[in-house]
Amino acid sequence: MDGFHQLTKSQYNMAVKIRLARRGRKKMAIYDVVIADARAPRDGRFIEKIGSYNPNTDPASININNDRALKWLMNGAQPTDTVKAMLSYRGVMLKKHLQIGVVKGAITQEQADEKFQAWMDGKEKTISEKVEKIQSAKDSVKKTALEAETAKNQARLDAIKEREDAAKAVADAEAKAAEAAAAPKAPEPEAVEEAPEATEAPVAEAPAEGEAPAADDKAPEDKA
Numbered sequence: 001m002d003g004f005h006q007l008t009k010s011q012y013n014m015a016v017k018i019r020l021a022r023r024g025r026k027k028m029a030i031y032d033v034v035i036a037d038a039r040a041p042r043d044g045r046f047i048e049k050i051g052s053y054n055p056n057t058d059p060a061s062i063n064i065n066n067d068r069a070l071k072w073l074m075n076g077a078q079p080t081d082t083v084k085a086m087l088s089y090r091g092v093m094l095k096k097h098l099q100i101g102v103v104k105g106a107i108t109q110e111q112a113d114e115k116f117q118a119w120m121d122g123k124e125k126t127i128s129e130k131v132e133k134i135q136s137a138k139d140s141v142k143k144t145a146l147e148a149e150t151a152k153n154q155a156r157l158d159a160i161k162e163r164e165d166a167a168k169a170v171a172d173a174e175a176k177a178a179e180a181a182a183a184p185k186a187p188e189p190e191a192v193e194e195a196p197e198a199t200e201a202p203v204a205e206a207p208a209e210g211e212a213p214a215a216d217d218k219a220p221e222d223k224a
Helices: 009-013 067-074 083-090 094-102 109-182
Strands: 016-025 028-036 048-054 061-064
Touching: 009 109, 016 048, 016 067, 016 083, 048 067, 061 083, 067 083, 083 094, 094 109
Parallel strands: none
Antiparallel strands: 016 028, 028 048, 048 061
């Protein structure tokens, strides 16, 4: 036993396909990677399931048992175009090519394994960089959307505040006008008639000492 699936005689004689079998909800379909008789209905019975494919993730999720897929390829199974692209992405087609070289004696198994491992290391690095790039792009889009939403909300708040300030100014002006209209008016001052100034009578100056009284002054008459 080499650990691989042992094919029956009838399976060797049939045309075997590696293809996708659909399952899952409408518009959210996921697929099984199956080994099936080429004559069987597309989503009908299959011989073996060797993986799954989910196109709804970013990047798409591909899970395949590489050893099982390689065994079926080496035994003549033909992948559909979609599955072949998936197997190439996972390195299974490269491993098949290297294994054929080993069978023909062109390279040793150790050399084939080293070449495949070198390819896998580069592939993992590429995938990691792609995932990081996708995540960075998502973060950038999310940040831009958040900034736009923040600016929109701030503009809305500014407009509301501007309307409130305008309404407050109008209300203050109306209150001041109403207060001024309700305040009692001070009476106007009445005209007061001024009394004439009193004139003082002239006061006769007394004669200085040793001076005779003025001529106008009459001496009192002596009575006999």
